[in-house]
Each structure stands twice: as structure tokens, then as C-alpha cells.
Amino acid sequence: MSSDSSGTPAGMPPRAAGTAATPKAADSGFDPHVPDIDYGILDSLIGHAIRRAQIRIYEDFVASLAQWQITPPRFSALVIISRNPKLKLTDLAHILGIARSGAVLLVDALQEMNLVERRPAPGDRRAYSLVLTPTGKRTLEAAKQAVVAHDAHVASALSEQEQATLKSLLARLAPPRPA
Amino acid sequence: MSSDSSGTPAGMPPRAAGTAATPKAADSGFDPHVPDIDYGILDSLIGHAIRRAQIRIYEDFVASLAQWQITPPRFSALVIISRNPKLKLTDLAHILGIARSGAVLLVDALQEMNLVERRPAPGDRRAYSLVLTPTGKRTLEAAKQAVVAHDAHVASALSEQEQATLKSLLARLAPPRPA
DNA sequence: TATTGTTATACTCTATAACTATA
DNA sequence: TATAGTTATAGAGTATAACAATA
Numbered sequence A, B: 001m002s003s004d005s006s007g008t009p010a011g012m013p014p015r016a017a018g019t020a021a022t023p024k025a026a027d028s029g030f031d032p033h034v035p036d037i038d039y040g041i042l043d044s045l046i047g048h049a050i051r052r053a054q055i056r057i058y059e060d061f062v063a064s065l066a067q068w069q070i071t072p073p074r075f076s077a078l079v080i081i082s083r084n085p086k087l088k089l090t091d092l093a094h095i096l097g098i099a100r101s102g103a104v105l106l107v108d109a110l111q112e113m114n115l116v117e118r119r120p121a122p123g124d125r126r127a128y129s130l131v132l133t134p135t136g137k138r139t140l141e142a143a144k145q146a147v148v149a150h151d152a153h154v155a156s157a158l159s160e161q162e163q164a165t166l167k168s169l170l171a172r173l174a175p176p177r178p179a
Numbered sequence C: 001t002a003t004t005g006t007t008a009t010a011c012t013c014t015a016t017a018a019c020t021a022t023a
Numbered sequence D: 001t002a003t004a005g006t007t008a009t010a011g012a013g014t015a016t017a018a019c020a021a022t023a
Helices: A015-019 A040-044 A046-064 A072-083 A089-096 A100-112 A134-154 A160-171 B015-019 B040-044 B046-064 B072-083 B089-096 B100-112 B134-154 B160-171
Strands: A116-120 A128-132 B116-120 B128-132
Touching: A040 B072, A040 B134, A046 A072, A046 A134, A046 B046, A046 B072, A046 B134, A046 B160, A072 A089, A072 A100, A072 A116, A072 A128, A072 A134, A072 B040, A072 B046, A089 A100, A089 A128, A100 A116, A128 A134, A134 B040, A134 B046, A160 B046, A160 B160, B046 B072, B046 B134, B072 B089, B072 B100, B072 B116, B072 B128, B072 B134, B089 B100, B089 B128, B100 B116, B128 B134
Parallel strands: none
Antiparallel strands: A116 A128, B116 B128
């Protein structure tokens, strides 16, 4: 398993998070389909449809969690840490699909925010066990509610049935390459 | 329309593109579901399902087009430019959902790659009309074939019917915020 | 006064490589 | 010799702000 990379889309501007207080709720930056523009082959690609949706959802996610400065990767990290005790930094990196050095920075940030703590790992003095702080637990609970609301909004145009269908179809996409 | 942002996920490492020649076809970096890991609420979120799919697809896309150094944003730009004559830089930025300064850099790169040219815009001496060079046209045709193949691979586990359903469901996601 | 393209600057996220302290 | 975490460095992509030329 060569520590080969990721492909994680990245970088959200601090804009929403930076402004912090202003709950202006965004005037939707990205128009997935500008009128009078010919998108050519893009309109026929599944990958592009997903890309478009992802950009919009990412925007809405960040706006929804701006008050906590929690981005999708941070949220994922918090959830994963909370549900998997004794997780090591390397494990987290692997699960998130990022380099170990990236996980260090991510955990550093969460630690500075007082959400995560590095505990000595039992039986291996090189490693840490990651745990949520009490603040981390409380924040995660609140953030989870916001995320659930956000997700409901995102999918609000779809019936329960359709949502289930969508998830199941998505899960079947992009099978692993033969290698 | 405040020139507000984007939300465009970003940054792909040069890895695949940098190595250029080596068509090792990737050993798939991101595992969307690591065994024995509890993903908690993440597994129930539509947004997370899309995020996972997007990461995988992005990886496969970049690997597929590595020989041309063409990333998704670059590909989108080429297609948009080819299908919409007399497009100005500002238009491109708007369509792509990025800042004008970002469009400048993007076009700079495509121009250095000899794929795009800045022509004087008729009737406005401040602006440029973007056009593909002959090389740009040829490269785009080749890249399109690769993208179509990539997209087919990505969706290969789904029937035609299912692919259509997926696209239609995706298009209905993330309705604009009330603002 | 507004807009087009540009430049300068900064920020976020990611990666690779080298280093340390363990194992 | 290999692994966990770290640090240093670099690269891609984005944003905002200010500027010149033109509208």
C-alpha cells in the first residue's frame, strides 16, 4: 500500500467561516447552469453532474456550519474519532484518504479548537489515541444537528424513496481500478 | 450579484500529472469505506455519499487525463470555450464559479499549453475573446474520448436506465437558498 | 462611475521527503 | 529495519484588493 495520495477535493475559502457572525445565509455563489451557455458534452457526463452537485452542497455545508468553523473534512474527522476509540493518527489519515502529515495538521487544528485531544496510546509509546474533549462532544452533537438539517435541505426536493435510490446508486459508482 | 466566491472544491496534487508518462493507472488511493471502521452518521448523509463518490471519480479522471495534464476545471474550461464563441474571461469565471483572477491563471495555463488563445474582442478593446488553437481543438477531441471512457467506467456498474435516474436525481439536489 | 483584465498578496489544503523516537 | 508522529518545503487552487485601460 504505497502511501499514494488521495484526490481529496479541497480548499474552501475562509469567506463564510471567516466572517463568522454574519448569518447572511449566502446568496449562492455557484450557478450550475448559466442560461444561454452551451455546456456541450459536460451535460452528458455523470462525473460532471456529481461535480456540480458537490460544489453546491459543499457551499451549503460550509455556510451551515460556519459558526463552528467546521468543514466537511473536519466534521468527518470528528465523527470518525467519536465512533472509533483508540484511533491513531495514521488510521485517521488512511480513513480520510489524506497523507499523515495532513492528518497532523488537521488534528492540530481540532486540538487548538479544543475539540480533540491526543492521549498516549496504550502499548505503543510512539502513538496517540485520539479522543474528543467534552467540548468536542458537545460541539459535535450540535454540529450533527446542523448537518442533518443541511442534508435534509439538500435533498428536500426528493422523496424518501428517491433519496434511498440516490444513495444506493452513488454507492455503486467508480468501482476500483484493476490496479 | 456580489462577486461572492464559489465553493469550488479544489487542489489536485500534481502527482499523477507530474509523473506524466507513467501510465501505472493508479492503485486507487481512497477507500470510501475502510473495513472495521464505524462511520456513524456519515453513512446516512446524502452529502457524504456524494463526497465519497466525487473523490473517487476525481482521482480516476485525473489519472485518465494525466498524459495531457488536464484536470476537471481545465477540461470544463476547454469545453465551454469550444462551444461558446466570443467568450470573455469574465464570462468564463462566472460559468466556472471562480474569481476573475482565477480565470486569468487558468487561461494563462491553457495558453502556455498552447490550447487556448486570447483574441481581441470585437467592439470592446478591454476584453478578449477566448478561442481554442488548432492544437487545442485536437487535444480536446482526444481528451473528450478519454473522458467519455472514464465516465463510462465510473458508471459501468449501472444500467442505462439507472444512469439516467442518477443524473436526474442529482440535478434536483441542493436547491438555491432563499438568500 | 463601472467594467475588463491584470497583478500582488495571502490562505487553505494537499503532497513528498527527511527526521525522532520508538518498535 | 519498519512504523508513528512530526517538521520543512513546495505546489495547486482559490480569494480579496488595488490598478490601468477602456466603456
